[in-house]
Amino acid sequence: MAVEKLILREVDDAEAADAAGQPRYDWPEYRSTSLRAPKQKLLLLPEELMPKGGPVFGESAVHPLEADLTRQHEGEPLGERIIVHGRLLGSDGKPIRSSLIEIWQANSGGRYIHQNDQHPAPLDPNFTGAGRVLTDDDGYYRFVTIKPGAYPWRNHPNAWRPAHIHFSVFGRAFTDRLVTQMYFPGDPLFSEDPIFNSVRDERARRRMISQFDWEATTPEWALGYRFDIVVGGRNGTPMEDDH
Amino acid sequence: MAARLEPTPSQTVGPFFSFGLTTRAANELVSADDARAVEVVGTVFDGSGRPVPDAMVEVWAQEVGWGRCGTDVDGRYGFRVAKPAAADGQAPHLDVLVFARGLLKPVLTRMYFPDEVDANAADPVLAALADDDGRGTLVATADGDTVRFDLRLQGDGQTTFFAL
Numbered sequence: 001m002a003v004e005k006l007i008l009r010e011v012d013d014a015e016a017a018d019a020a021g022q023p024r025y026d027w028p029e030y031r032s033t034s035l036r037a038p039k040q041k042l043l044l045l046p047e048e049l050m051p052k053g054g055p056v057f058g059e060s061a062v063h064p065l066e067a068d069l070t071r072q073h074e075g076e077p078l079g080e081r082i083i084v085h086g087r088l089l090g091s092d093g094k095p096i097r098s099s100l101i102e103i104w105q106a107n108s109g110g111r112y113i114h115q116n117d118q119h120p121a122p123l124d125p126n127f128t129g130a131g132r133v134l135t136d137d138d139g140y141y142r143f144v145t146i147k148p149g150a151y152p153w154r155n156h157p158n159a160w161r162p163a164h165i166h167f168s169v170f171g172r173a174f175t176d177r178l179v180t181q182m183y184f185p186g187d188p189l190f191s192e193d194p195i196f197n198s199v200r201d202e203r204a205r206r207r208m209i210s211q212f213d214w215e216a217t218t219p220e221w222a223l224g225y226r227f228d229i230v231v232g233g234r235n236g237t238p239m240e241d242d243h
Numbered sequence: 244m245a246a247r248l249e250p251t252p253s254q255t256v257g258p259f260f261s262f263g264l265t266t267r268a269a270n271e272l273v274s275a276d277d278a279r280a281v282e283v284v285g286t287v288f289d290g291s292g293r294p295v296p297d298a299m300v301e302v303w304a305q306e307v308g309w310g311r312c313g314t315d316v317d318g319r320y321g322f323r324v325a326k327p328a329a330a331d332g333q334a335p336h337l338d339v340l341v342f343a344r345g346l347l348k349p350v351l352t353r354m355y356f357p358d359e360v361d362a363n364a365a366d367p368v369l370a371a372l373a374d375d376d377g378r379g380t381l382v383a384t385a386d387g388d389t390v391r392f393d394l395r396l397q398g399d400g401q402t403t404f405f406a407l
Contacts, residue, residue, distance in 0.1 A: 006371040011406040022252050023347035030255075032345030035290040036396045042406040048331070049368060051338035051351075055309035091248050104263025114259035130263040166257065168264060174303040174338055175351065175407055181254040198347050199252040207251050230248045 010041035020233075021204030029194035031155050051174040057100045057134060067133040069103075069145035077127035079108025079146035081222040084182070084210065087139040088169055091233040095139025101229075102168040103143060104130045110149030110163075119152055144222065150189055162189035162196060171231035182227045183209045253348035258297050260342075265299055265313030271323045272302075272310045279325035282389040283354070286318045287341060290397030294318025298343035300394070302354070307337070326356055334362035334369070336381075341394055350404045354392045355382045377403050 017024040025037035070076055084103075088096045106112045106129060109121035113128055129148075133141045148163050164181040171178065183196065190196055190205075199205045207230070216224025256264070273280050283302075287295040298314045304327040312320040326335045335356055340349040355363050363369055363382060372378045380402040383392040395401050 006367040008368070008371045013406075016406065017348075021249060023254070025347060025350075027347060030345070030347065032255075033347065034345075035293075035398075036295070036343060036345035038350060038401055038404050039290075039397055040401050040404070042404050043372075044406045045368065049333070051303055053305045054303065089248060091250055093246070093248050102263055104260060112259040113262055117259055128262065130266075166254075166260065166263060168256075168260075174301075174309070174340070177301070177340055177349065178251060178253060179256050179342055179349070180251050181257075195254055195347070198254075204249065204252050207249065208254065229251045231250060233247070233250050 006046070008043040008045065011044050013038075013042055016042075018200050021199060021201045021207070023198035027194065027198045029156075030198055054170055054172060054174040054176065055100075057098060057170075059098070059134060061100065062132050062134050066131055067141075067143050069105075069127065069129060069131045069143065071144075072128055073126040075126040077107065077124050077146050079124075079127075079149075081144070082147050083142065083144055083213075083216050083218065083222050083224045084165065084227055085140070085142040085213075085216055085224070086210075086227040086229065088135045088141065088171075088229050088231070089139055090172060090176075091230055095135070095137070096171055096231065097135055097137050097139060099135045099139070099170050100132065101135065101141050102130070102132045103145075103165050105145065105165040106148040106151050106163075108146050108149050110151035112151075117151075121149070121151070147184070147223075150187075155194060160189050160192070162187040162193050167227075167229065169229055169231060173232070176231040178229070178231045180208060180229070182225075184225065185209055185212055255344060255347050256299060256342045258344040260297075260299065261313050265311065270310050270312040270321060272308045273323060273325045275323065277325060281324050281326055281356070282321065283324055283383065283392055284319065284321045284386070284389050285383075285392040285394060287314050287320065287343070287394045288318065288396065288398075289345075292398065295343055295396065298341055298346075298394075301340045301342070301349075302337045303340075304337050326359075329359075329362050332365070332367060334359050334366035336366075339392075339394075341396070343396070346396070348407065350396065350402075351407050352394070352402050352404050353381050357383050357385045357390055372403060 213224035
């Protein structure tokens with residue numbers, strides 16, 4: 001039987017990324033992209049050839065204390081204690097259950113525990129800055145941590161990253177994998193940050209900013225921030241309601 | 244129909260992800276004495292041909308599972324995997340995502356196995372690639388007891404990447 005030869009359509013990343021509210025690979029304002037962004041056209045696999053399924057994590061994979069970044073050492077870390085919580089949802093609005101969420105961040109002085117971060121802000125012996133949690137049946141997650149500080153980097157003169165918490169999440173399919181950064185409302189550094197602004201659509205950028213949450217704020221203990229995360233939906237193809 | 248929610252945008256993993264993501268070993272998908280075990284090694288290169296020491300490679304195949312490995316100072320990573328079966332007319336392969344500082348979103352590719360010559364020749368995705376070079380970037384090469392799968396993010400011999 002003769003099989004019809006598959007033709008893989010080429011995708012213009014800049015066009016597809018802008019339409020999908022995602023960053024482009026090639027974004028010169030963020031200098032590290034210059035030697036790492038692929039330059040050849042991406043190829044669009046038909047839906048049936050995209051990766052099927054994705055990893056499933058059992059409850060034993062994560063200890064409950066891993067969701068509290070303020071209790072990983074003998075003493076409490078310095079800084080503003082916060083609760084970061086929200087839901088992990090598919091683009092169909094349904095919760096993604098028992099999914100692994102991993103976070104990492106700088107301490108309140110803006111210093112990462114990573115050995116390559118040597119800028120002159122102090123390390124905090126009571127703060128590592130990494131946490132993990134599994135979503136519950138509503139896709140809900142909750143972390144207790146401290147608010148990270150802004151930190152300087154060498155991308156351009158007087159470059160500072162807005163305060164952020166890195167999030168890594170899994171969706172239903174391997175290709176729903178998302179690594180993003182959660183920002184804090186009203187940060188004065190947004191306008192000059194090439195990573196935040198690599199997402200060109202302003203409404204899409206807003207989806208990376210947590211909301212201050214009075215309901216979750218706990219008297220005499222911690223401020224609350226809400227951060228819902230939506231995964232899924234292919235970026236290489238326009239969405240149905242983009243017509 | 245329920246309103247479609249707009250996805251949260253991707254952002255780079257940045258340079259400091261290792262203490263959050265890759266301190267736990269997650270690169271041995273099968274045990275060493277598993278008869279199906281295949282050791283995969285590779286290096287991630289940038290557009291100047293230099294190794295990328297702050298990348299993270301994730302692999303997935305439904306029947307084999309998921310794995311993750313950060314690159315070392317020389318850009319190297321490694322997995323012990325099992326070769327999945329051929330399915331849906333496709334040659335056995337792993338789905339691969341690479342994350343790194345300088346990648347604002349991951350790149351998606353496939354790794355095929357060098358000893359599957361016939362299946363690779365009949366694979367619809369490999370057959371659809373325009374030339375031998377493009378195909379070659381997706382097929383690992385035999386290297387002693389291991390298979391080598393280097394990933395080139397940019398430049399000469401760039402790995403073929405698929406749209407997410």
